[in-house]
Amino acid sequence: MPRSVRQYEAIRKEKRELILDTALALFAENGFHQTSMEQIARKAGISKGLTYNYFESKNAVLAEILKKGFNAIYEHFDLNKDGLLTYPEFEFFIRQSFHVICKNMNFWKLYFSIMMQPVVTETYIQNYSETSEELIKILIRFLTDNGSENPAKDLFIISSLLKGAYLILVTSPVIMDEDLFVNYIMEGFQRIINHKYNNDL
Amino acid sequence: MPRSVRQYEAIRKEKRELILDTALALFAENGFHQTSMEQIARKAGISKGLTYNYFESKNAVLAEILKKGFNAIYEHFDLNKDGLLTYPEFEFFIRQSFHVICKNMNFWKLYFSIMMQPVVTETYIQNYSETSEELIKILIRFLTDNGSENPAKDLFIISSLLKGAYLILVTSPVIMDEDLFVNYIMEGFQRIINHKYNNDL
Amino acid sequence: MPRSVRQYEAIRKEKRELILDTALALFAENGFHQTSMEQIARKAGISKGLTYNYFESKNAVLAEILKKGFNAIYEHFDLNKDGLLTYPEFEFFIRQSFHVICKNMNFWKLYFSIMMQPVVTETYIQNYSETSEELIKILIRFLTDNGSENPAKDLFIISSLLKGAYLILVTSPVIMDEDLFVNYIMEGFQRIINHKYNNDL
Amino acid sequence: MPRSVRQYEAIRKEKRELILDTALALFAENGFHQTSMEQIARKAGISKGLTYNYFESKNAVLAEILKKGFNAIYEHFDLNKDGLLTYPEFEFFIRQSFHVICKNMNFWKLYFSIMMQPVVTETYIQNYSETSEELIKILIRFLTDNGSENPAKDLFIISSLLKGAYLILVTSPVIMDEDLFVNYIMEGFQRIINHKYNNDL
DNA sequence: CATGAATGAGAGTTCATTCAT
DNA sequence: GATGAATGAACTCTCATTCAT
Numbered sequence: 021m022p023r024s025v026r027q028y029e030a031i032r033k034e035k036r037e038l039i040l041d042t043a044l045a046l047f048a049e050n051g052f053h054q055t056s057m058e059q060i061a062r063k064a065g066i067s068k069g070l071t072y073n074y075f076e077s078k079n080a081v082l083a084e085i086l087k088k089g090f091n092a093i094y095e096h097f098d099l100n101k102d103g104l105l106t107y108p109e110f111e112f113f114i115r116q117s118f119h120v121i122c123k124n125m126n127f128w129k130l131y132f133s134i135m136m137q138p139v140v141t142e143t144y145i146q147n148y149s150e151t152s153e154e155l156i157k158i159l160i161r162f163l164t165d166n167g168s169e170n171p172a173k174d175l176f177i178i179s180s181l182l183k184g185a186y187l188i189l190v191t192s193p194v195i196m197d198e199d200l201f202v203n204y205i206m207e208g209f210q211r212i213i214n215h216k217y218n219n220d221l
Numbered sequence: 222m223p224r225s226v227r228q229y230e231a232i233r234k235e236k237r238e239l240i241l242d243t244a245l246a247l248f249a250e251n252g253f254h255q256t257s258m259e260q261i262a263r264k265a266g267i268s269k270g271l272t273y274n275y276f277e278s279k280n281a282v283l284a285e286i287l288k289k290g291f292n293a294i295y296e297h298f299d300l301n302k303d304g305l306l307t308y309p310e311f312e313f314f315i316r317q318s319f320h321v322i323c324k325n326m327n328f329w330k331l332y333f334s335i336m337m338q339p340v341v342t343e344t345y346i347q348n349y350s351e352t353s354e355e356l357i358k359i360l361i362r363f364l365t366d367n368g369s370e371n372p373a374k375d376l377f378i379i380s381s382l383l384k385g386a387y388l389i390l391v392t393s394p395v396i397m398d399e400d401l402f403v404n405y406i407m408e409g410f411q412r413i414i415n416h417k418y419n420n421d422l
Numbered sequence: 423m424p425r426s427v428r429q430y431e432a433i434r435k436e437k438r439e440l441i442l443d444t445a446l447a448l449f450a451e452n453g454f455h456q457t458s459m460e461q462i463a464r465k466a467g468i469s470k471g472l473t474y475n476y477f478e479s480k481n482a483v484l485a486e487i488l489k490k491g492f493n494a495i496y497e498h499f500d501l502n503k504d505g506l507l508t509y510p511e512f513e514f515f516i517r518q519s520f521h522v523i524c525k526n527m528n529f530w531k532l533y534f535s536i537m538m539q540p541v542v543t544e545t546y547i548q549n550y551s552e553t554s555e556e557l558i559k560i561l562i563r564f565l566t567d568n569g570s571e572n573p574a575k576d577l578f579i580i581s582s583l584l585k586g587a588y589l590i591l592v593t594s595p596v597i598m599d600e601d602l603f604v605n606y607i608m609e610g611f612q613r614i615i616n617h618k619y620n621n622d623l
Numbered sequence: 624m625p626r627s628v629r630q631y632e633a634i635r636k637e638k639r640e641l642i643l644d645t646a647l648a649l650f651a652e653n654g655f656h657q658t659s660m661e662q663i664a665r666k667a668g669i670s671k672g673l674t675y676n677y678f679e680s681k682n683a684v685l686a687e688i689l690k691k692g693f694n695a696i697y698e699h700f701d702l703n704k705d706g707l708l709t710y711p712e713f714e715f716f717i718r719q720s721f722h723v724i725c726k727n728m729n730f731w732k733l734y735f736s737i738m739m740q741p742v743v744t745e746t747y748i749q750n751y752s753e754t755s756e757e758l759i760k761i762l763i764r765f766l767t768d769n770g771s772e773n774p775a776k777d778l779f780i781i782s783s784l785l786k787g788a789y790l791i792l793v794t795s796p797v798i799m800d801e802d803l804f805v806n807y808i809m810e811g812f813q814r815i816i817n818h819k820y821n822n823d824l
Numbered sequence: 825c826a827t828g829a830a831t832g833a834g835a836g837t838t839c840a841t842t843c844a845t
Numbered sequence: 846g847a848t849g850a851a852t853g854a855a856c857t858c859t860c861a862t863t864c865a866t
Contacts, residue, residue, distance in 0.1 A: 056860055188377075471830075
């Protein structure tokens with residue numbers, strides 16, 4: 021009995037995932053350049069050649085991994101995708117992003133390490149700048165709606181705080197309590213967003 | 222007649238610097254693994270072999286670069302090295318560290334990108350953990366002296382903020398105004414350090 | 423359809439032999455250190471990289487060659503492997519060992535030359551000391567059974583004669599008649615083993 | 624005061640010896656190819672360049688070492704150089720050669736290891752074949768004078784025994800008692816030379 | 825769909841030798 | 846005589862990628 025088209029598709033999808041997961045694990049543990057296609061294939065239990073049946077190149081594997089990472093974070097952004105961010109949606113996004121990172125720490129270690137590489141950065145910027153600009157617009161609107169007098173400035177500070185928190189979370193050798201961590205960050209956001217200059221500053 | 226010891230020393234120091242600077246520029250531009258010793262030598266106008274007269278290996282070149290970076294930042298920490306951090310010393314350190322980064326942005330891009338690589342991270346941690354622990358002690362003392370009720374927690378938040386700010390500074394494609402940036406961060410520190418819980422939180 | 427497991431095995435075995443034979447020829451002709459992997463590959467008609475598909479390193483190629491040599495000689499020792507050496511077995515071993523060496527002179531030139539190298543000697547001693555001790559025990563027993571009053575002494579003299587003969591055979595620029603050579607050595611053994619002290623000494 | 628010609632000569636000779644001794648020690652310990660000119664110079668406490676002031680090349684250093692070795696052994700052969708070897712002279716030579724080897728074991732390890740290398744062998748044969756043939760003639764005469772009926776055969780057996788003994792002495796991991804060792808070998812010679820066929824063979 | 829043998833360009837590294845000083 | 850910086854060719858080894866089967 022020949023397999024149906026649907027069965028073939030299922031097999032293909034499964035293998036793709038297998039390769040991606042294996043590659044991710046190895047990239048995260050040893051770094052991208054220290055990981056060979058041979059290692060990936062062997063650990064995945066398939067042949068070297070087959071990998072190239074599913075991905076054009078080693079870089080293509082990486083690109084796919086990064087893409088999945090980006091989506092994993094931003095699928096929780098503006099949940100109903102109406103282009104309007106409410107405060108609950110904002111908080112949900114923050115908490116979810118930390119949750120996602122904590123749940124798959126190794127991936128995010130890799131993600132950050134890769135994102136810092138000069139060439140990758142350029143590639144990434146080209147691919148995702150469109151989406152990024154969309155996000156920025158929504159956030160600016162969100163800050164304005166929440167009473168920010170200088171939303172660009174506040175966005176900048178918020179981004180700093182958020183990225184810094186991700187970084188700490190990912191590079192710290194000690195494992196931190198997720199809830200405590202997020203609560204701190206949320207408190208930081210509240211202070212920035214709700215801040216009014218008073219006489220004590 | 223052979224050159225004098227002093228002449229040899231001068232040559233060696235100059236060449237070492239030349240190699241380090243060239244390597245840094247290339248590492249920063251193309252990444253560590255994408256840069257070959259051949260490229261470094263060619264750009265420095267010397268032979269490949271000579272590089273190994275000055276550095277044991279490519280990794281040794283990197284290690285030296287990282288060491289210089291670490292020192293460049295931390296020479297401004299606790300300026301009089303008395304183990305006691307005053308608030309002015311703290312502020313001086315923060316402002317200086319941003320200044321140092323801004324002045325040599327390419328280096329610091331590399332520095333951060335390298336620091337994220339799994340293997341490097343381990344090497345680095347082993348080499349610098351001692352110094353780091355010293356720093357942490359001093360900072361804990363500093364926070365306690367400034368009225369912190371939970372200095373470990375506050376240290377954690379401060380570190381997040383600082384590292385995040387460095388990250389943003391270094392990865393942002395737009396060039397930012399240094400003073401504005403530092404002022405913001407300093408304000409963040411003040412809020413964290415001087416913060417008292419009031420009824421509005 | 424991929425090749426069958428059997429096909430792959432056949433290919434691997436054939437290529438392995440090809441590489442070993444080629445390497446041996448070159449090592450023997452030019453010496454181990456004067457032979458590069460590139461030369462081996464070129465002479466074998468394959469790519470440099472492929473060599474490393476079959477052997478972990480140049481040293482691994484050498485180790486395999488030495489191992490084969492050791493076995494080639496000692497498979498004729500104590501033919502029925504009962505731990506007891508009869509005189510016919512002894513003579514058979516001597517004659518066979520010379521035969522083996524004469525038949526593949528180049529290999530044995532290399533073998534001896536390699537065995538003298540300081541580093542190799544250590545490696546070899548560690549790998550084969552166990553087997554050697556077994557051999558010594560059997561030979562001591564053999565000499566005792568043949569009336570030796572001081573088997574350690576006689577073993578030493580015999581070993582000297584044998585090793586020296588191998589050495590001469592291998593290093594001599596003139597080609598000697600194998601049978602004549604062996605007969606001489608066998609006579610030497612007889613003189614040593616059957617010697618009875620008489621009044622003329 | 625400028626140094627006199629004689630002083631310069633003394634310095635040159637001393638330096639030459641220093642380089643030779645140092646090179647020998649390193650060659651013997653690590654092998655010829657594993658020893659660099661840099662190592663030799665550093666261990667000798669001189670500069671790399673100076674080595675080339677005394678020797679044309681690394682190979683020239685080796686050649687000189689080998690030459691000294693050859694002479695060290697054969698200066699004891701046919702002590703009065705009258706072309707006639709008496710039995711006492713023969714015994715003296717054998718005992719002296721073992722003594723020389725035992726006194727400077729490392730050198731002789733190297734010597735044998737080097738002598739086996741294909742290229743070296745050729746060079747050596749060309750340089751010393753003349754001397755060797757002279758030696759052979761004297762030994763044949765010696766054996767004939769001592770009642771040998773087939774001096775070529777006996778020479779061959781004796782040479783085998785001697786070379787084998789040297790080989791064992793040099794490659795054996797255990798240190799042997801020199802006198803015992805020589806006595807064994809001398810006894811072997813006596814057994815071979817004085818052998819008379821009796822009815823038990 | 826699947827295999828792994830095979831390639832070839834290029835990496836890091838070593839080192840005998842040269843040469844300006 | 847003496848130095849060691851400098852060279853450049855050669856080395857061992859790696860690995861992304863191809864392709865016959």
